Amino acid sequence: LLGIFYDVIGIQTTDNVNQETINTLVLELPILSFITFTILGPIVEEFTYRVGLFTYVAKRQRWLAYLVTLTLFGFIHFNFLSVDLLNELINLPFYLMAGFLFCYIYEKEGFWVVTLAHITNNLISILSILWLASGGPTS
Secondary structure, X not given: OHHHHHHHHOOOOOOOHHHHHHHHHHHHOHHHXXXXXXXXXXXXXXXXXHHXXXXXXHOOOHHHHHHHHHHHHHHHOOOOXXXXXXXXXXXXXXXXXXXXXXXXXXXXXXXXXXXXXXXXXXXXXXXXXXXXXXXXXXX
């Protein structure tokens, strides 16, 4: 939905540094990237951000748990040293929204469901990178 909104108001998006790095690694090391970005990464991030941080902060203040967790999750995908900080900022809301959705799913459905959602999201991304690299449609 954010991508559609950006299109409607005329904001052009390109991959940020995080996504460019993932694209390169997936194409150069597809098996290792699959294991790392599709399985290990989501499991580690869900333990860290939802089971650890979200659960800890939610015991004190639920709305703050959402805010802190989605903000940290968003900014781990942000490159403060990028030469194109505007592009990083344009892409940041995608990660913030994912962080929010993962918190919501975790709170409502638990660790395994949010982990499966995160794995599925990353799997679709990796398959898209490989498909486009093999000559699949670009739009």
